[in-house]
Amino acid sequence: MPTPTPLATPDRFVRDQDPAYYGCYRLRFQQVAPCQDDFRALVVVRPDAADELAAAIDALEPQHYPFQLIERRVHAAGWSLDPDGPGTHLLSLEQLADVCFIDMRNFLRAMEWLAPHLEDAHFFVFSTGDGDDRWVDEYRIDVGLVEARRWTAAACxxxxxxxxxxxxxxxxxxxxxxxxxxxxxxxxxxxxxxxxxxxxxxxxxxxxxxxxxxxxxxxxxxxxx
Structure with a gap:
């Protein structure tokens, strides 16, 4: 059984470019629950919390973040969504830029900031970029709180x-x-x-x-x- 490493939330925005967390990443998100047909990471926003979530995203320190707030019925066609599926608003976790610099400790900090506005969810994120990218981070959002653990794959x-x-x-x-x-x-x-x-x-x-x-x-x- 693999042994996880707890991810500690930094007390401030990180800018040290530690290679263990920072690099030329092509992030890949896979969501376990709530389940999507293609397992994309689409976290349901709590009822009537879309405006608060949008404000919380805008308040984040400048960095590329893989956050897109979408409205299910409005964006159903472009995002290949069931317009009658669960959740009026969804937070899509997807890196739209092919390559960008992002510190995963800041991502954790951001998720903890946004989680009070989100329904429960369980997803993984890993890098498909350059370097020794063997880490696979597991996130659970439960009643507005985030648990994050880092696993290590055998190879890149x-x-x-x-x-x-x-x-x-x-x-x-x-x-x-x-x-x-x-x-x-x-x-x-x-x-x-x-x-x-x-x-x-x-x-x-x-x-x-x-x-x-x-x-x-x-x-x-x-x-x-």
């Missing part, structure tokens, strides 16, 4: 992140939502790398079906070998 590879999720699943075997999430990451790995038809792809797709027999794409991809 997307498959190593899936391996990490599998290790966590060993301790969370009864969590059906997390099982479905891990199944999705196996399928996404195959689709993203273009490994369809390979022995490697078949192993990941079979594992996805073990975890989620009703996965909408795993069986079709496996049958198309």
């Amino acid at each position: 590879e997307r498959s190593s992140v899936v391996d990490l999720y599998e290790a966590l699943l060993a301790e969370r075997a009864d969590d059906l939502t997390f099982r479905r999430f891990v199944a999705f990451t196996h399928v996404e790995l195959v689709r993203g790398r273009g490994w369809r038809g390979s022995t490697f792809a078949a192993a990941h797709l079979r594992r996805a079906l073990e975890l989620d027999p009703d996965h909408p794409h795993a069986a079709a991809l496996l049958g198309g070998r």
Whole structure:
């Protein structure tokens, strides 16, 4: 079982560019709950809290932040959302710029600042940029409070992140939502790398079906070998 490292919130905005937290990041967010079909990180804003959340985002110290406040019905088409899904407003966690500089300690500080305006959520974020980016940060928002832990993948590879999720699943075997999430990451790995038809792809797709027999794409991809 991997051992997490607690993430401590800095008492002020960080500018020291510590390479353990700061770099040329391409951040990747994957949300476990509330579950989206594509596991994007879309955190539901508390009822009537959208204006307060927008003001809280504007009050953050200058830095590139992966925060976009959207209104479900207004932005449904452009964001491929169900206009009748849960939440009138959503906080999208997505790095729209391809490459940017961001200190993840400041991201944690920002999430704690914004969390009182957000519903409960559970997501992971990791870097797909340059350098020894083996960290995978896990966030839980619970009744306006944030718990953050840092895990370490075995190598700087997307498959190593899936391996990490599998290790966590060993301790969370009864969590059906997390099982479905891990199944999705196996399928996404195959689709993203273009490994369809390979022995490697078949192993990941079979594992996805073990975890989620009703996965909408795993069986079709496996049958198309």
